[in-house]
Amino acid sequence: MLRASFPTYDVVIPSHNRAHVVGDAVASVLAQSRPASRIVVVDDASDDDGVDVIRSLARAHPSVVPLALPRNGGASAARNAGIAACGAEWTAFLDSDDLWLPDAAAALLGAGERDDLDVVVGDFARVERNGAVGPRERGWDGGDIRAALRERNVLGTSWSIVRRRTVHAAGGWDPSFRTCEDWRFFVDVAATGARFGRMDALVAHYRTAAGERLIADDADLAAGRLRMLAHPYLMADEPALTI
Structure with a gap:
């Protein structure tokens, strides 16, 4: 049964050299039909004027919390810094070049509370450089989550939300x-x-060409995949809990 009050949520947005698009991501959260408690925007030692843009957003909107890291640590370290500033029941991790649709939070959190979930995943659409919106996509079909994650990352940060206690139980993001x-x-x-x-x-809209992205060579990607497949959870045989 749904509780009387709507659950609280924070949004963490890591940003590196995204001064030209991070304002769009923040605006998409500010436009939610159910407002966020905090929008924590973490500048990961950008070379552009991202810090100034983020601080300007914070001056204009009290729910925006600006953080500036002294050195670049990558998206995981930036998200961990953002987590430390969160206090709501749920946490979302929106990429700085992606956009939430206006009822994203209401839909995700409504499903989470109704079905007593810890992680809720929705659908997304790609937006290309010319602004054309592609067809609706889903990375995970709702089946066994362990089997799906053995193949690849089937979930997306910009179209999911996680209970804060679950984020902490997992130890946050691995900066390595x-x-x-x-x-x-x-x-x-x-x-x-x-x-x-x-x-x-x-x-969510996943903007595929909105700004600079980390380009990893084949060796880095292969090494990352091997590290992932050696994770004890993925090597286990017992069925995973999904509903």
């Missing part, structure tokens, strides 16, 4: 991963016994 870091995070979360569920709603 510069590739496959989101895959590692969701495997660590699954290893805690978290309950995953998917919902049938489009919640």
Whole structure:
């Protein structure tokens, strides 16, 4: 049964050299039909004027919390810094070049509370350089989460939300991963016994060419994949908990 009050949530947005797009990501959270408690925007030692942009957003919007890291530590370290500033029941990790649709939080959290989930995943659509929106996509079909994660990272940070206690139970994000870091995070979360569920709603636009992205060579990606496949959770045989 749904509780009377709507659950609280924070959004963590890591940003590195995304001064030209991070404001769009923040605006998409500010436009939610259910407002966030905090929008923690972490500048990961950008070379552009990202810090100034983020501080300007914070001056204009009280819910925006600006953080500036003194040195670049990667997306995982930036997200961990953001987690430390969060206090709501749920935490979302929106990439700085992606966008939430206006009812994303209401849809994700409604499903989480209704079905007593720890991780809720929605659908997304790609937005190309020319602004064209592609068809609705889903990385995970709602089946066995361990089997799915053995193949690849089937979940996306920008179209999911996680209970804060579950984030902490998983130990946050592993900063030693510069590739496959989101895959590692969701495997660590699954290893805690978290309950995953998917919902049938489009919640995010994944902008594929909005700004600079980390380009990893084949060797880095292969090494990251090997590290992931050696994770004890993925090597176990017992069925995972999904609903």
